Amino acid sequence: MSAETKQAADAMPQAHSLEGSEVALPARRRLIVAGAAVGAASLLLGATPMGPTAGHADLVRSLKGLLHLDPIVMNFAFELEELQKEFFNNALLGDAYDALQPREKNAFNLIAREDKEHFETIKKLRERTGNKNGGRFNSPNASSGRRPRFFNFPKNAFKDRAKLFSTALDIKETSLFAYHGAVDLVHKDTLMLAAAIAGVEGRHVALLRELNGMDPIPSAFEAAMGAQSAGAHLGRYGFRGGGTDGVTMQ
Amino acid sequence: MASQCNNNPNHLEANVEETNSRRTALSQAGLLAGGLIVGGSLLGRAKSAQADDKMMNKTAGMMAVPPIAMATFGSLLTPKSDADILNFALILEHLEADFYTRAVQAHATRPYLNGRVPALAQKLRDDENAHVLAIQQRVTDLGGTPVGKPTFQFPSEVFVSQVAFLDFSATLEQTGVGAYLGAAPMIKYRDVLRFAASIYGIEARHTSMIRFAAGRVAAPDALEAPLSMMDVATHVAPLILAPAAGMMNGAMTTGDTPAAM
Numbered sequence: 146m147s148a149e150t151k152q153a154a155d156a157m158p159q160a161h162s163l164e165g166s167e168v169a170l171p172a173r174r175r176l177i178v179a180g181a182a183v184g185a186a187s188l189l190l191g192a193t194p195m196g197p198t199a200g201h202a203d204l205v206r207s208l209k210g211l212l213h214l215d216p217i218v219m220n221f222a223f224e225l226e227e228l229q230k231e232f233f234n235n236a237l238l239g240d241a242y243d244a245l246q247p248r249e250k251n252a253f254n255l256i257a258r259e260d261k262e263h264f265e266t267i268k269k270l271r272e273r274t275g276n277k278n279g280g281r282f283n284s285p286n287a288s289s290g291r292r293p294r295f296f297n298f299p300k301n302a303f304k305d306r307a308k309l310f311s312t313a314l315d316i317k318e319t320s321l322f323a324y325h326g327a328v329d330l331v332h333k334d335t336l337m338l339a340a341a342i343a344g345v346e347g348r349h350v351a352l353l354r355e356l357n358g359m360d361p362i363p364s365a366f367e368a369a370m371g372a373q374s375a376g377a378h379l380g381r382y383g384f385r386g387g388g389t390d391g392v393t394m395q
Numbered sequence: 396m397a398s399q400c401n402n403n404p405n406h407l408e409a410n411v412e413e414t415n416s417r418r419t420a421l422s423q424a425g426l427l428a429g430g431l432i433v434g435g436s437l438l439g440r441a442k443s444a445q446a447d448d449k450m451m452n453k454t455a456g457m458m459a460v461p462p463i464a465m466a467t468f469g470s471l472l473t474p475k476s477d478a479d480i481l482n483f484a485l486i487l488e489h490l491e492a493d494f495y496t497r498a499v500q501a502h503a504t505r506p507y508l509n510g511r512v513p514a515l516a517q518k519l520r521d522d523e524n525a526h527v528l529a530i531q532q533r534v535t536d537l538g539g540t541p542v543g544k545p546t547f548q549f550p551s552e553v554f555v556s557q558v559a560f561l562d563f564s565a566t567l568e569q570t571g572v573g574a575y576l577g578a579a580p581m582i583k584y585r586d587v588l589r590f591a592a593s594i595y596g597i598e599a600r601h602t603s604m605i606r607f608a609a610g611r612v613a614a615p616d617a618l619e620a621p622l623s624m625m626d627v628a629t630h631v632a633p634l635i636l637a638p639a640a641g642m643m644n645g646a647m648t649t650g651d652t653p654a655a656m
Contacts, residue, residue: 255614262617321596328592329585337621340579340592344572344619347596348603352613361604362518365525367596369589 215335216274218327219267221372222339224386225320226264228379231296232316233257239303249356256313256349263342270338296383310357316382317353321346322368323375460625464632467545467639472624476651477587478539480578481530483624484591487571488526489544490631494553494567495520501554508557512608519564519601526594533590537651543639561609568602570630573622584651 233256236242242253302312324343331339351361370378376386460472471483498516502508508516531541552559575595582588603613622630 252613255612259614259617266618325589325592325596328579329588333580336579337576338618340576340595341618341621343592343596344576344599345614345617347599348614351600351603352607355604355607362522362597362600365522365597366529366593367600369593 214330215332216271218331218339218372219271219335221327221376221386222324222342223264223267223271224384225323225375225379226260226267226342228296228382228384229260229316229320230257230264232298232302232313232382233260235298235303236309236313239309241302241304241306241309244306252352252356253313256317256352259345259349263345266338266342298382310353314350314353314357314359316379317346317350319370319375319378321350322370323372325367325369326371326375328369460628461632463635463638464628467635468624468628471542472628474578474581474624476537476539477582477584478534478537478651480581481534481537481587481591482539482542483578483627484575484594485527485530485534485542486545487574487627487631488523488530488594490547490634491567491571492520492523492527493544493547494549494564495523497549498554498560505555507555508560510608512557512561515604515608516560519605522597522601526597529590529594533587537584537587539651545635545639546637547634548636549634558609561605564605565602565609565611568598568605570622570627571598572602572619574624574627576619577621577623577627579621 233253236253237257242250245253299308299312301308303309321343324339324346328336328340328343347367354363355361372386376384460468465472467486468483471479471486474480474483495516498508499513499520502513502516506513534541550559550563553563554560572595575591575598579588579591579595582591599619606615607613
């Protein structure tokens with residue numbers, strides 16, 4: 146791991162530390178500023194009389210290389226998957242689940258299992274790359290039986306069918322859009338993993354929307370959301386990997 | 396892919412031509428490989444074993460692609476620009492759009508789709524047509540020339556049987572998902588990457604809904620699987636009756652040149 150990578154990884158939000166969400170700010174800022182820098186460079190170069198060239202693409206790539214956002218984005222994704230994993234795990238235990246139709250139960254079981262796989266896959270990647278700082282899972286308390294409750298879900302989320310679906314879709318869609326918002330901030334291996342997960346997240350969203358009587362594919366193009374907006378939106382569930390400003394779609 | 400309906404009246408002739416083309420391609424590849432070895436030793440250039448393996452794999456992969464796919468995709472199989480990659484995707488989008496258009500027409504003539512499937516088929520047709528238009532525009536913005544639409548052929552049963560339609564659609568959409576994912580790391584421009592990802596995401600949703608409508612698991616794996624361009628070309632080859640006009644030699648190189656982007 147390069148010095149820059151280690152520095153970036155070290156700056157990630159610490160898991161449920163005593164300092165609380167303020168710890169996340171440096172990493173958040175780094176992610177937002179870095180994303181903005183890449184975007185600004187791209188726009189600046191695109192605005193030149195010469196327009197975009199192969200050199201332009203190379204320069205933006207080099208800038209991304211210097212900033213090395215992969216560990217930061219993967220930490221963000223790690224917490225996204227942990228949030229989803231916890232939500233769908235809890236969903237399987239709630240009263241609302243018991244009242245679901247068989248095919249709805251199948252869908253929730255499928256999503257719970259695959260979100261767990263996403264979480265474990267990213268966890269292994271982080272361990273392999275030495276990026277163990279950051280995500281909440283690696284907090285001093287995380288592996289103990291006294292592991293604190295990180296996420297907060299609405300009161301009736303697991304008791305009422307409508308609330309269960311609306312919360313599930315809110316978390317799922319925001320996570321999906323966040324993946325699409327980060328797709329151009331990462332490099333080959335991270336891109337392949339994030340995109341492979343994002344595709345399945347899209348399948349989950351379509352399935353939930355279909356079961357909830359909504360248009361499963363409301364647009365011909367998938368939407369994207371910046372990390373800051375996605376993080377701020379998911380903050381209501383105790384998510385800390387993102388920013389704190391208002392929610393705006395990109 | 397599902398079994399094919401032979402709509403090609405020149406099927407036998409086409410096979411003979413394909414065999415001859417294959418022989419020519421093989422001998423050319425052999426000459427090329429021989430030339431590389433001799434040239435390499437003469438020049439005394441020390442290439443790494445890894446680089447040699449890569450080249451051998453690439454050559455072997457190209458030889459495995461059916462001639463009709465080579466004639467259709469041509470140089471797009473070894474893309475030199477983002478426009479090339481998008482043109483490769485454009486052929487797949489043409490394929491999907493053509494398939495759903497024909498399915499919707501067949502259903503209008505003689506209804507064979509039930510429940511919500513007809514609406515889904517229309518939705519997919521509209522989405523794929525939107526993808527075609529968007530990619531054509533993006534290729535033009537990149538200074539390239541959008542490839543034309545090849546002539547496709549489909550198994551006849553997919554236009555009379557809902558089960559066959561759903562099975563075939565699921566395979567087609569899955570191939571599209573794999574193609575976009577496999578091509579993602581090759582894309583240079585971040586705008587193009589985001590654009591391709593926005594289509595990829597919808598292809599994944601399509602796959603989910605088609606599978607769900609067929610009573611299958613919507614997302615059978617936790618991770619999408621990438622496909623190489625060679626694999627994709629090989630998968631769709633049986634569905635191509637003829638390349639687009641002007642593509643008979645399989646040569647279509649487009650570059651990312653300065654343009655309004």
